Amino acid sequence: MEQLPLPFRLPPEASFATLVPGPNAEAVAALAAWAQGQGEPFALVWGFPGTGKTHLLQAACQAVVTAGHAAQYLPLGHPGLTPEALTGLEGIGRIALDDVQAIAGDPAWEGALFSLFNELRARGGGLLVSADRPAAALPLALPDLRSRLGWGPCYRLQPLGEQDCEDLLRAAAARRGLPLGPDLVDYLMRRLARDPGTLLAFLEALDRESLAARRAPSIPLARRVLEAGGAGL
Amino acid sequence: MDVWKRCVELLKGDLSGAEYNTWILPLQASQGNGELRLFAPNKFVKDWVSQHYHRQIQELCAHLSQGAIQSVAFEVGTLKRAGADGPRAAPGPGAQALAEASAQRRSEANLNGEFSFDSFVEGKSNQIARAASIQISSNPGTAYNPLFIYGGVGLGKTHLMHAVGNMVLDNNPDAQVVYLHSERFVSEMVKALQHNRIDEFKKRYRSVNALLIDDVQFFAGKERSQEEFFHTFNALFESRQQIVLSSDRFPKEVTGLEERLRSRFGWGLTVAIEPPDLETRVAILQSKASWLGIHLPEDVAFFVARRIRSNIRELEGALRRLGANSEFTGKPINMDFAMTALRDMLAAQDKQVTIENIQKTVAEYYKLKTNDMLSAKRNRSVARPRQMAMALAKELTRHSLPEIGSAFGGRDHTTVLHATRKVKELRESDSSLEEDYRLLLRTLTS
Numbered sequence: 227m228e229q230l231p232l233p234f235r236l237p238p239e240a241s242f243a244t245l246v247p248g249p250n251a252e253a254v255a256a257l258a259a260w261a262q263g264q265g266e267p268f269a270l271v272w273g274f275p276g277t278g279k280t281h282l283l284q285a286a287c288q289a290v291v292t293a294g295h296a297a298q299y300l301p302l303g304h305p306g307l308t309p310e311a312l313t314g315l316e317g318i319g320r321i322a323l324d325d326v327q328a329i330a331g332d333p334a335w336e337g338a339l340f341s342l343f344n345e346l347r348a349r350g351g352g353l354l355v356s357a358d359r360p361a362a363a364l365p366l367a368l369p370d371l372r373s374r375l376g377w378g379p380c381y382r383l384q385p386l387g388e389q390d391c392e393d394l395l396r397a398a399a400a401r402r403g404l405p406l407g408p409d410l411v412d413y414l415m416r417r418l419a420r421d422p423g424t425l426l427a428f429l430e431a432l433d434r435e436s437l438a439a440r441r442a443p444s445i446p447l448a449r450r451v452l453e454a455g456g457a458g459l
Numbered sequence: 460m461d462v463w464k465r466c467v468e469l470l471k472g473d474l475s476g477a478e479y480n481t482w483i484l485p486l487q488a489s490q491g492n493g494e495l496r497l498f499a500p501n502k503f504v505k506d507w508v509s510q511h512y513h514r515q516i517q518e519l520c521a522h523l524s525q526g527a528i529q530s531v532a533f534e535v536g537t538l539k540r541a542g543a544d545g546p547r548a549a550p551g552p553g554a555q556a557l558a559e560a561s562a563q564r565r566s567e568a569n570l571n572g573e574f575s576f577d578s579f580v581e582g583k584s585n586q587i588a589r590a591a592s593i594q595i596s597s598n599p600g601t602a603y604n605p606l607f608i609y610g611g612v613g614l615g616k617t618h619l620m621h622a623v624g625n626m627v628l629d630n631n632p633d634a635q636v637v638y639l640h641s642e643r644f645v646s647e648m649v650k651a652l653q654h655n656r657i658d659e660f661k662k663r664y665r666s667v668n669a670l671l672i673d674d675v676q677f678f679a680g681k682e683r684s685q686e687e688f689f690h691t692f693n694a695l696f697e698s699r700q701q702i703v704l705s706s707d708r709f710p711k712e713v714t715g716l717e718e719r720l721r722s723r724f725g726w727g728l729t730v731a732i733e734p735p736d737l738e739t740r741v742a743i744l745q746s747k748a749s750w751l752g753i754h755l756p757e758d759v760a761f762f763v764a765r766r767i768r769s770n771i772r773e774l775e776g777a778l779r780r781l782g783a784n785s786e787f788t789g790k791p792i793n794m795d796f797a798m799t800a801l802r803d804m805l806a807a808q809d810k811q812v813t814i815e816n817i818q819k820t821v822a823e824y825y826k827l828k829t830n831d832m833l834s835a836k837r838n839r840s841v842a843r844p845r846q847m848a849m850a851l852a853k854e855l856t857r858h859s860l861p862e863i864g865s866a867f868g869g870r871d872h873t874t875v876l877h878a879t880r881k882v883k884e885l886r887e888s889d890s891s892l893e894e895d896y897r898l899l900l901r902t903l904t905s
Binding site for chain 1: 480481487500501535536569611769772779782788803804859860876
């Protein structure tokens with residue numbers, strides 16, 4: 227009989243330490259400086275899904291908190307959020323708003339973000355924003371907000387390269403205590419889409435399967451996970 | 460704070476990354492008298508956390524403190540302020556004390572000392588607005604009242620208003636000056652009403668020597684605020700105190716405002732700021748660069764100014780991006796990087812390269828039909844372009860090898876692997892093929 231693994235899930239370790247900068251070293255350095263209260267206080271990072279925007283923003287907020295200050299990370303695409311989530315945030319110095327395109331075109335949200343921006347700027351706070359496109363191309367109804375989001379430097383995140391993805395897979399597996407032989411890594415790198423989201427989701431599934439089957443990860447085991455995962459993996 | 464720290468560690472293991480980072484990370488804790496008080500940055504976060512995680516946190520803390528913590532309370536607030544409050548120098552004698560007193564006055568007036576007439580770059584597009592602003596700064600309340608500055612976003616209205624406030628303060632350090640965005644006027648008024656402090660609010664704004672209100676179009680539809688602002692306006696106007704207003708359009712065109720307010724806005728002098736011309740944009744870039752300590756070569760300044768015509772904020776954004784890159788790489792700003800950075804910034808509809816697009820582009824390039832790419836044909840005139848398209852798909856998309864294979868008429872992933880290796884090999888030995896590859900790469904990514 228198959229042993230059922232506990233529904234226990236390791237949270238993604240979204241810190242700078244677990245981040246593979248790859249082609250995005252400049253953006254990573256800029257955000258690390260931001261977290262220390264140095265460098266540009268307002269910045270926008272953009273890129274396609276899977277380029278690590280969320281990881282980067284969460285890592286920056288964790289670094290702010292580690293340094294003993296308050297920070298707030300908010301995923302604006304989260305269905306439970308309302309514009310009130312932004313009210314009064316200027317009271318803390320460092321804010322990171324993920325997926326700003328999710329609220330573009332909504333007057334209440336845009337107004338709330340516009341006010342927050344003005345207040346943060348007046349008080350010397352800092353704001354990081356992520357988007358799936360550059361500020362100038364965001365479908366915002368309030369041109370005042372668009373021009374403000376483009377006021378600071380805008381970093382485009384590039385997808386990780388082949389070798390970066392392989393490094394990420396190995397490092398994430400090592401953190402889970404999951405041994406992956408060179409053959410298996412080779413096998414996976416040929417079959418998995420080359421983005422961190424897919425790789426980490428696969429690893430989680432592989433970990434579960436390996437736990438349930440009480441077998442170390444192997445190519446046949448990985449094949450089973452891949453087949454069960456369908457096109458999503 | 461050991462209990463809270465350990466509690467956070469356990470929560471980290473239980474919650475998803477998004478939940479943990481959004482709701483737990485911003486909390487700050489203080490402990491005493493058997494109670495753990497958790498501070499959230501605003502009411503929304505406080506309500507959310509107490510609704511979703513109160514029991515879990517309470518149980519964890521009671522367990523971790525071995526019963527020493529009996530209750531957990533949530534409040535809005537922070538223990539330490541991040542970012543804004545750097546260490547302040549102790550008040551010193553002479554010039555330093557004076558400078559500090561002046562900085563203090565500016566901060567009370569919400570003025571940014573960096574926005575002065577000196578740092579404002581004059582051009583044909585803003586000459587009149589600038590001259591009028593200087594004039595009222597020298598004779599507040601008597602020259603033109605109100606001064607109404609209008610123009611599109613990011614053209615320097617706010618800069619001019621701050622410059623007026625700063626100059627009024629420089630000329631008369633005892634003057635009461637307030638700069639305020641109209642939204643802030645509204646929210647302060649609402650707060651004053653809620654806390655029964657509306658008289659204090661009225662007194663504050665009706666007793667200033669210069670009131671600078673930015674973006675008055677945001678008063679639209681807010682009747683109670685307009686009413687209050689109407690009385691503030693009258694009080695200041697009658698006592699001959701200076702009023703400066705800005706908006707994105709001409710006073711008569713600001714919709715959603717009461718007629719009596721709109722007409723008053725036009726009582727003094729109305730001046731426009733137009734988008735800057737190329738020379739002014741270059742001058743603005745150079746001025747901002749020298750202020751930010753960035754060395755900006757002239758060819759790059761012209762290049763940026765030609766591409767970004769819409770507003771000054773975007774010009775500044777581009778400049779800051781170039782400066783950040785130069786600092787990061789330790790290399791001077793050059794045209795190559797400016798071109799890349801701006802292409803990224805201006806990419807209005809940056810489309811993701813798809814396998815279909817690659818097949819179509821490669822087929823066109825080699826004068827084939829897209830269907831040939833997917834067919835079983837194996838003669839070289841078809842096979843080579845197909846290999847090229849596969850290699851490009853691997854380079855430009857994040858699809859896995861089996862996905863790429865199946866998009867090319869259901870081929871095996873080993874075929875894709877072979878194709879990418881073959882193209883790599885040929886690019887090194889065959890310069891015309893290398894040329895084809897580069898051209899295709901450029902077509903697909905530009």
